[in-house]
Structures are given as structure tokens and as C-alpha cells.
Amino acid sequence: MTEVTLSNIVKFYGKHQALHGINLDISDGEFVVLVGPSGCGKSTTLRMIAGLEDISGGEIAIGGRVVNDLPPRDRNISMVFQNYALYPHMTVRENLGFSLKIAKMDAAEIAKAADEAAGILGLEELMDRKPAELSGGQRQRVAMGRAIVRHPDVFLFDEPLSNLDAKLRTQMRVEIKKLHQKVGNTIIYVTHDQIEAMTLADRIVLMKDGHIVQVGTPLELFNTPVNTFVATFIGSPPMNLIDGVVSGSSTIQLADGLSVPVPASAQGQVHNGQRVKFGFRADNLMPYGHAVEEEGERADLELTVTLTEPLGTETVLFTDLAGTEVQGKMLNPRPVRPGEVLKFRLMLDKCHVFDAATSDAIRG
Amino acid sequence: MTRRRLPEWFLLLLPAIIVIAAVVLIPLIFSLYSSFTPYKLTRPSTLWKWVGTYNYEKILTDAKFWAAFGRTVLFLTIALNLEMLLGLGIALMVNKVTWGQRTLRTIIMFPMMFSPILVGFQFKFIFNDNIGLVNNALQSMGFNVALPWLVDGKLAMFSIAFAEIWMSTSVFAILILAGLFAIPRDPLEAAKVDGCTPFQSFRHITLPFLMPFIYIAMTIRSLDVARAYDIVQIMTGGGPARRTELLWTLMSRTGYVDARMGLANAMGYVSIILSVVFTIYFFRKLTAARAQIGMEG
Amino acid sequence: MDRNQSYRNHKRLMKALHFSGLFIVMSIICIPGLWIVLNSFRPTVEIMAKPPVWIPTFTLDHYRAMFGGAGEGGVPVFSYFRNSMIVSVVSTAIAILIGMSGGYAFARYRFKGKNGYFVGLMLFRAVPGVALSLPLFIVFARVGIIDTHIGLILAYVAMNVPFTVWLTDGFFRQIPKELHEAAEIDGCTRWQAFWQVEFPVAKSGVASAAIFAFLTSWNEFALASQLTRSVGSKTMPVGLLDFTAEFTINWGGMCALAVLMIVPALILTFLVQKHLIAGLTFGGVKG
Ligand SMILES: Nc1ncnc2c1ncn2[C@@H]1O[C@H](COP(=O)(O)OP(=O)(O)O)[C@@H](O)[C@H]1O
Ligand SMILES: [Mg+2]
Numbered sequence: 029m030t031e032v033t034l035s036n037i038v039k040f041y042g043k044h045q046a047l048h049g050i051n052l053d054i055s056d057g058e059f060v061v062l063v064g065p066s067g068c069g070k071s072t073t074l075r076m077i078a079g080l081e082d083i084s085g086g087e088i089a090i091g092g093r094v095v096n097d098l099p100p101r102d103r104n105i106s107m108v109f110q111n112y113a114l115y116p117h118m119t120v121r122e123n124l125g126f127s128l129k130i131a132k133m134d135a136a137e138i139a140k141a142a143d144e145a146a147g148i149l150g151l152e153e154l155m156d157r158k159p160a161e162l163s164g165g166q167r168q169r170v171a172m173g174r175a176i177v178r179h180p181d182v183f184l185f186d187e188p189l190s191n192l193d194a195k196l197r198t199q200m201r202v203e204i205k206k207l208h209q210k211v212g213n214t215i216i217y218v219t220h221d222q223i224e225a226m227t228l229a230d231r232i233v234l235m236k237d238g239h240i241v242q243v244g245t246p247l248e249l250f251n252t253p254v255n256t257f258v259a260t261f262i263g264s265p266p267m268n269l270i271d272g273v274v275s276g277s278s279t280i281q282l283a284d285g286l287s288v289p290v291p292a293s294a295q296g297q298v299h300n301g302q303r304v305k306f307g308f309r310a311d312n313l314m315p316y317g318h319a320v321e322e323e324g325e326r327a328d329l330e331l332t333v334t335l336t337e338p339l340g341t342e343t344v345l346f347t348d349l350a351g352t353e354v355q356g357k358m359l360n361p362r363p364v365r366p367g368e369v370l371k372f373r374l375m376l377d378k379c380h381v382f383d384a385a386t387s388d389a390i391r392g
Numbered sequence: 393m394t395r396r397r398l399p400e401w402f403l404l405l406l407p408a409i410i411v412i413a414a415v416v417l418i419p420l421i422f423s424l425y426s427s428f429t430p431y432k433l434t435r436p437s438t439l440w441k442w443v444g445t446y447n448y449e450k451i452l453t454d455a456k457f458w459a460a461f462g463r464t465v466l467f468l469t470i471a472l473n474l475e476m477l478l479g480l481g482i483a484l485m486v487n488k489v490t491w492g493q494r495t496l497r498t499i500i501m502f503p504m505m506f507s508p509i510l511v512g513f514q515f516k517f518i519f520n521d522n523i524g525l526v527n528n529a530l531q532s533m534g535f536n537v538a539l540p541w542l543v544d545g546k547l548a549m550f551s552i553a554f555a556e557i558w559m560s561t562s563v564f565a566i567l568i569l570a571g572l573f574a575i576p577r578d579p580l581e582a583a584k585v586d587g588c589t590p591f592q593s594f595r596h597i598t599l600p601f602l603m604p605f606i607y608i609a610m611t612i613r614s615l616d617v618a619r620a621y622d623i624v625q626i627m628t629g630g631g632p633a634r635r636t637e638l639l640w641t642l643m644s645r646t647g648y649v650d651a652r653m654g655l656a657n658a659m660g661y662v663s664i665i666l667s668v669v670f671t672i673y674f675f676r677k678l679t680a681a682r683a684q685i686g687m688e689g
Numbered sequence: 690m691d692r693n694q695s696y697r698n699h700k701r702l703m704k705a706l707h708f709s710g711l712f713i714v715m716s717i718i719c720i721p722g723l724w725i726v727l728n729s730f731r732p733t734v735e736i737m738a739k740p741p742v743w744i745p746t747f748t749l750d751h752y753r754a755m756f757g758g759a760g761e762g763g764v765p766v767f768s769y770f771r772n773s774m775i776v777s778v779v780s781t782a783i784a785i786l787i788g789m790s791g792g793y794a795f796a797r798y799r800f801k802g803k804n805g806y807f808v809g810l811m812l813f814r815a816v817p818g819v820a821l822s823l824p825l826f827i828v829f830a831r832v833g834i835i836d837t838h839i840g841l842i843l844a845y846v847a848m849n850v851p852f853t854v855w856l857t858d859g860f861f862r863q864i865p866k867e868l869h870e871a872a873e874i875d876g877c878t879r880w881q882a883f884w885q886v887e888f889p890v891a892k893s894g895v896a897s898a899a900i901f902a903f904l905t906s907w908n909e910f911a912l913a914s915q916l917t918r919s920v921g922s923k924t925m926p927v928g929l930l931d932f933t934a935e936f937t938i939n940w941g942g943m944c945a946l947a948v949l950m951i952v953p954a955l956i957l958t959f960l961v962q963k964h965l966i967a968g969l970t971f972g973g974v975k976g
Binding site for chain 3: 426
């Protein structure tokens with residue numbers, strides 16, 4: 029069993045505190061994605077698990093064993109780096125076999141393990157090339173091969189796809205997921221790309237400024253964000269947020285005299301005069317005839333489209349609501365000209381309310 | 393179990409620090425001390441006689457010293473600037489060549505491999521008034537002259553500077569050429585499209601980009617400006633009548649010929665300070681120039 | 690039409706200027722060296738001839754005299770060559786080990802006052818050889834290593850370390866730090882990671898730093914002329930002086946020894962020219 033436990037992990041770089049007490053339990057075989065804006069401490073966390081950074085405070089355990097002071101080689105982990113870090117003076121075969129050679133395994137075993145890894149990743153043809161003679165995607169694959177050769181307890185990935193072009197990235201994403209299904213190891217994966225996080229993760233850890241903001245399955249983060257940061261970070265396009273003030277106990281007064289009822293989930297949690305942010309996703313603001321669900325509370329609005337982004341199966345519509353630019357969506361798209369006025373339907377029971385002062389979600 | 397408690401970087405630097413302390417620092421401290429004594433090699437007991445700043449006062453009031461000092465600074469300033477300009481010119485010319493560039497680059501590096509003392513002898517030979525290549529060539533071309541290249545004060549200074557520049561221009565040419573290779577194409581092409589003349593784009597794009605490379609060369613050069621000592625020592629020995637005397641030849645004469653170590657070491661300190669000032673100056677320029685084009689990484 | 694024509698003429702003129710400029714420069718660079726080589730093969734009478742003889746005669750006399758040992762005023766070239774080799778090779782090897790370790794520290798570790806240490810190190814290199822030779826002579830005489838290989842090797846190690854640090858720092862900096870991290874994750878100790886991964890990758894760079902150090906020792910005169918006295922330790926640059934007498938210089942013999950000095954330097958420099966430039970430009974001064 030190789031669960032990974034971080035208890036109250038703190039990291040200082042000199043005076044600068046990069047991590048403020050990270051607590052995280054990762055169970056055996058789980059695919060956990062650390063996601064967050066650049067500089068939030070994802071890599072630092074991962075590198076501390078790997079043993080590449082000193083731990084300023086707290087405790088890291090892998091498979092129940094505290095590893096705080098163990099060097100990387102004694103942690104039985106493997107890591108794929110953003111720039112691959114292939115050994116440029118070795119062939120693909122030697123790159124794959126390097127860790128086993130260091131472990132003093134005999135040549136036949138090393139060759140077998142390298143061939144096996146090459147088989148899994150489709151590298152058989154490239155075994156005698158040097159990294160400089162490989163394309164980006166091939167290098168990426170070799171880096172992964174080097175990680176799986178040693179059958180580690182935990183795989184660590186630090187933004188492994190960010191140097192690839194968009195198409196290859198999608199393709200490798202699928203391969204990583206398949207690899208996880210095949211080998212079933214614990215994977216800790218770092219990315220700043222929320223789509224990667226959503227598609228890959230069993231569980232997402234969303235970080236900001238050295239803190240964990242929310243931990244949960246992709247759908248939990250999507251459907252019940254704990255604050256406006258999660259709401260705008262997860263999902264594309266980001267959640268629309270409009271300033272408003274609670275009036276009475278069940279109405280939110282937006283600018284322009286518009287008002288909406290307090291969503292059922294937040295009822296009883298707000299008080300008169302509270303400043304809030306009213307949030308909803310583009311999927312929940314659609315023109316008539318596109319709103320899939322016919323049940324639930326709805327508000328009808330007439331809005332002027334200012335800009336459209338056709339994506340094929342759907343079109344994102346930009347419009348103004350209560351003085352704020354918001355985005356809606358149209359399924360079964362047809363050409364829409366800027367300036368066209370459409371009748372939109374806002375699904376009120378899918379809306380969110382956040383406290384304007386703390387940014388935290390208000391939810392029962 | 394504790395990892396990296398001792399600072400590894402210090403352990404790694406330690407051998408370098410030790411060897412430099414032993415071979416450079418200790419002798420320098422000794423010489424600093426002896427520069428406050430009337431130490432003469434021939435009379436060891438003089439090492440224990442403290443005369444304070446007597447030696448320094450003596451050189452500060454010595455016209456011969458000041459002449460050598462001024463000549464050294466002037467010589468370095470002229471030589472370094474000429475080397476830089478010539479190096480720039482050579483690099484630009486070689487950069488324009490479309491074939492055989494590698495060969496040219498190798499040829500440019502030639503003088504870098506010559507021992508300074510060898511350069512001294514080489515030009516002593518070439519500028520020899522009797523059998524030297526230069527005078528032989530002049531005479532064969534019909535000028536019935538035997539120019540006293542190394543005997544006349546002005547000509548001797550010229551000959552020495554020529555040798556020095558011959559030896560050291562390569563450093564500039566090679567590094568500036570490396571800089572030219574590294575210049576990104578885009579800004580140059582953008583400038584061309586924006587209507588810059590070749591001179592304007594050189595002035596506003598190429599040159600700022602080359603500055604760090606020029607300063608690297610300057611720094612490297614200032615680290616061993618004193619190599620000129622070898623050349624001068626061989627070519628003229630500071631003569632005729634001290635007209636080519638530089639700080640270093642004066643010091644070496646005072647120390648070895650006159651055996652006045654204390655005085656020579658005082659001069660040595662002046663020369664060290666001179667080198668250090670040159671080096672620090674260019675180091676700072678280098679850092680600044682690097683920051684300016686965002687190369688500090 | 691006309692403007693095209695004038696631009697074309699202008700271009701042609703520039704081309705001619707460019708070509709002749711290059712030709713002159715290359716001649717000035719090459720002729721002094723070639724002159725030395727040429728004269729090493731000419732008989733002394735011809736070198737001294739007045740009016741000058743322009744069609745050279747070929748002779749190996751100077752080389753014969755040089756290698757013929759100490760007879761007929763010959764110079765013990767073999768000993769000088771051997772001394773130069775021993776001193777240069779050993780001091781280079783030591784300087785590279787010490788310098789590489791220092792360069793690695795600058796390239797891979799963050800620490801307070803890094804720039805200060807670096808500049809400080811460089812400044813020791815800036816101490817003029819002549820200025821150092823006086824006190825070093827006295828100190829070495831005290832320790833009793835005047836006129837020995839050891840003394841000169843020590844001096845050259847100290848002289849070469851700063852520059853080796855600069856160069857190797859540059860080369861190690863170009864290697865991403867992830868490389869040794871990957872090696873450590875693959876099971877290496879830091880020491881193994883260095884020798885198995887970082888060193889092989891930086892090898893050609895280190896080699897050029899070594900050659901630079903070798904050339905510095907090989908060509909050095911100011912220190913060697915004071916720290917060596919006898920045939921047992923004099924190096925070739927000092928040996929050149931053996932060809933000078935009070936009023937005359939044996940130019941032919943000196944040229945032959947000069948050729949012997951230049952050839953190894955030439956070969957080595959040719960081998961590393963590319964890396965050398967890379968090391969110089971990437972090294973140093975950056976925190
Ligand atoms: N070696 C370092 N020295 C000082 N500060 C660092 C170092 N590495 C990272 N940091 C700082 O720590 C914070 C977190 O960095 P990192 O973990 O790399 O973020 P990311 O989430 O983008 O991977 C950043 O503010 C960064 O500037
Ligand atoms: Mg990162």
C-alpha cells in the first residue's frame with residue numbers, strides 16, 4: 029500500500045514562505061492533480077515529496093513511512109519533469125535503463141525492463157537514438173518510460189505536457205490516463221491547466237498562494253466551488269460573477285434595478301443588506317430553445333449579444349447583464365450577429381451566491 | 393539522517409580558497425609587510441626594520457615612477473580601445489563572409505596561443521633595425537632607410553603597442569563574433585522593415601547587443617593586462633633611456649636588478665591596485681550591460 | 690534603372706573593400722608567425738645577410754643543434770620540453786579538479802554573497818605575475834621549493850583556478866538542474882549524479898577549460914623566470930632566453946624552439962575553439 033500523507037507541510041525560501049501548512053491524504057492508486065495558478069506552490073509541494081527540496085516544517089509519509097530526511101533515491105518514487113530532463117549523452121535505451129543500472133541490476137534484466145517499458149509506450153523504433161534526435165512527443169514518452177521502468181510506488185509529474193502543442197497534449201493526456209489504468213500506481217500530477225486537471229484527476233487539489241483552497245473530485249469542484257477563486261478557476265469559460273446586495277431575505281438586488289431570488293441552496297444563509305456576488309455558469313444562461321432542462325426555477329432576460337465565439341457544437345455568447353460582461357452559451361448554434369437581441373433563460377437553481385467581503389460561497 | 397547540514401557550496405569552494413590563499417594571499421601579505429621595510433635581498437636583516445610609509449612616499453615623489461605609471465595607464469587605455477575597435481571591425485568583416493568562416497575564425501585565434509614572451513621575441517626580430525622583416529622589406533622596396541624601430545623612443549612605443557595589439561585583438565574579435573552569431577534575427581529584420589539604414593540598425597540594435605560580449609572581452613583582458621610586461625621586457629627592457637618603461641618593468645628592475653624588495657613591493661601594490669581597478673570597472677559594466685539586454689537569466 | 694545601377698556599383702565597391710580588408714587583416718595576423726617558422730629553417734648566414742635574401746634556403750641545422758643536446762652551445766631543449774609538459778599537465782589537472790568543484794558550487798548553489806566570492810576569486814587572477822613573483826620567490830625560497838616542479842605547479846594551479854571556475858561555471862549553468870535531480874530520483878547519490886550525468890554532459894566544456902589552463906601554464910614567463918633556475922625545472926618560455934647572449938641573439942635557434950612551443954598549443958586550441966567561446970560567454974557574474 030502506498031498512500032502519501034502530507035501533514036502540515038511548510039516551506040520557506042529564505043524569508044519568503046512558499047507553503048503555509050499543506051495537509052493532504054492521498055490513497056493508494058489514486059490519481060491526484062495539484063492545480064493552481066503559476067507560483068502557487070505546486071512544484072514546491074511535488075519536489076518536497078520527491079526529496080528535491082528540504083522540508084521546512086511538517087511531515088511527509090510515503091506508504092506509512094516518514095521520509096522527511098530521506099534522499100530521493102530512498103523514496104522509491106519516479107518523476108517526469110516539465111522539460112523531460114532526459115540524459116542527453118545517453119540513447120533512449122540507456123535513458124530507460126539508467127535507474128536499474130544504478131541499482132546494479134544485471135544487463136539482461138535491464139534490457140528486459142527497458143524493452144517492456146518501450147513496448148508500453150511505443151518506443152521500440154527509437155531505442156538507439158539520442159534525445160536530441162527525438163520530437164517533443166517522443167521525448168515526453170521516453171521521460172514517462174524512464175519513470176515506469178523502475179516500478180515505483182508513486183509517480184510524480186510536474187507539468188509534463190506544457191511543452192507540447194495543443195493536439196499532442198490532448199493525445200498524451202489520454203495516454204497518461206491509460207497508463208494509470210494499466211499500472212494502477214499512485215500518481216501525483218501538477219498542472220496549471222484546469223482542463224488537464226478536470227480530465228485526469230480522481231481528485232483535484234486546488235492551490236493558491238501556498239494554501240490549499242479546495243480538495244475534491246472534478247465535479248465537486250465544478251458544482252460546489254467553495255469560493256469565487258475556485259468558481260472562476262475551474263470550468264471554461266469561467267463562472268460569471270455579478271455584484272449585488274441582498275434585500276429582504278430572499279431577493280438579491282443587482283445593478284440596473286434587476287433583481288433575482290436567492291437560490292434555494294443559499295436560502296436562510298443571507299441577511300438583509302449583505303453584499304454578495306451572484307454567480308452562474310455560461311451553461312446556465314442560454315437562449316430560448318437551448319435550455320436543456322425544462323424543470324426548475326428560471327428567469328427570462330432579453331439581452332444584447334456583443335460578441336460570439338463559435339466552437340462548433342456550441343457557441344459562447346458575450347452579453348451585458350447588470351453592467352457586467354457575462355457569457356452565455358448556445359447549443360445547436362446558428363450564426364448570431366453582434367447587436368442581435370436574444371431572449372435568454374437563466375437557470376436560477378444552478379446559481380451560486382458568494383459573500384462579497386470574504387469571497388466564500390454561501391451554501392446551506 | 394540530516395541532509396545538507398554543512399553548506400556543500402562552501403566545501404566545494406574550499407580547495408580553491410585554500411590554494412589561492414596559500415599561493416597568492418600569503419605572498420601578498422608578506423609583500424605588503426615588506427613594502428613597509430627597506431628590505432634588500434642582499435641584506436636579509438633589513439626585513440625587520442620598519443620604515444612605515446617611507447617606500448610609498450618615495451615612489452609618490454619619484455618622477456620616474458609617475459612617468460612609468462602615466463605611461464602604463466595611457467598604454468593600456470590606447471591598447472584596449474584599439475583592440476576593441478579592431479576586434480569589432482574584424483568580427484564584422486568575418487561575420488559577413490559566406491564561406492570559409494570557420495577557417496578565418498581559427499586563424500583569428502592564432503595569436504591567442506602565442507606565449508607573450510614569444511610575441512616579444514617575434515616582434516623584436518621583425519622590428520630589428522638591421523635584419524628585421526620590416527626594414528628588409530622597406531629597403532627592398534627601394535627606401536634606403538634603416539628605421540631604428542626599437543631604439544627610438546617613439547618608434548619603440550609604437551612597436552610595443554603593435555605587438556601587444558597583435559597578440560590581444562583576437563580576444564575581442566572572437567568574442568564579438570560570438571556575440572554577432574547570437575544576435576536574434578527578428579529585431580534586425582524589424583528595423584530593416586522600419587526603414588533603418590544599415591548604420592542605424594548597427595548603432596541601435598547590434599551594438600547594444602554586443603556590449604556584454606565586448607565587456608566580457610574587456611574583463612578577460614583586464615585580468616592579464618600585465619602580460620604586456622613580458623613583451624616590453626623582451627623588446628626593449630624599458631629602454632631606450634626608460635622611454636618605454638612601464639610600471640611592471642620598473643618594478644622588476646627595482647626588485648631584481650637593484651634588489652630593493654621593499655620598494656619594488658610597494659610598486660607592486662600600485663600595479664595590483666591598477667589591475668584590480670580595471671577588472672572591477674569592466675565587471676560592473678558587464679553586469680550592467682547584461683541586465684540591459686535581459687541576459688542575466 | 691539608374692538607381693538600381695548605382696546600388697549595384699555601390700555593392701560591388703563594398704565587396705572589394707570587404708575582401709581587401711579581410712586579406713590585409715589575415716596577412717597581419719599570419720605573417721609574424723609564418724616568419725618565425727620560415728626562419729627556423731634558414732641558415733643563420735642567410736638570416737643575417739645584408740642585403741636581405743628573399744629566396745629562402747632550406748636547412749634543418751637549427752633543429753639538429755637544438756635536439757643535439759648541450760654540445761656546441763646547444764640548449765637542453767628536451768629537458769625544457771619535459772619540464773614544460775610536466776608542469777603544464779599536472780597543474781592543469783589539479784586546477785581543473787579544484788576549479789570544477791568551485792564552478793559547480795557557483796552554478797548549482799544559491800548562497801549569500803555569491804557575486805562577492807566570484808569577483809574576489811577573479812581579482813586574485815588579476816594580480817600581475819611580476820608583482821607576485823617577487824614575494825612568491827621569497828616565500829618559496831623559505832619553504833624550499835624554488836627551482837622545483839612542485840613550486841611552479843603550485844603557482845600555476847593558483848593562477849588557473851579562478852579562470853577555470855569562470856569557465857566551468859558557465860558550462861554547468863547551461864545544464865538544466867533537472868538533470869541531476871532526475872538522476873537522484875533514478876537512484877544516484879549527488880556524487881554519482883555528478884559523475885554519471887552532469888560531468889559527461891559538460892565534458893567538452895571542461896576539456897576546453899583544461900586546454901585554456903594548459904596554454905596559460907605552457908606560455909607563462911613572468912613567474913617561471915623567477916621560480917626556476919636550472920635545467921631541471923626551467924620551462925620553454927624561460928629557455929628561449931638561452932638563445933640570447935650579451936649582444937647577439939641566435940635567431941634561427943630561437944625560432945626553432947618557438948615552433949616547438951607553438952605546435953602543441955596550435956593543435957590544442959584548434960580542438961576546442963568552439964567550446965571555449967561558449968564557456969566564456971555563458972560564464973560568470975550572474976547570480
Ligand atoms: N528555489 C527557490 N528559491 C526561492 N523561491 C522559490 C524557489 N522556488 C520557488 N520559489 C517561490 O516559491 C513559490 C512557489 O513556487 P512553485 O512551487 O515553483 O510554483 P508553481 O505552482 O508555479 O509550481 C513562488 O513564489 C516561487 O517564486
Ligand atoms: Mg511549477
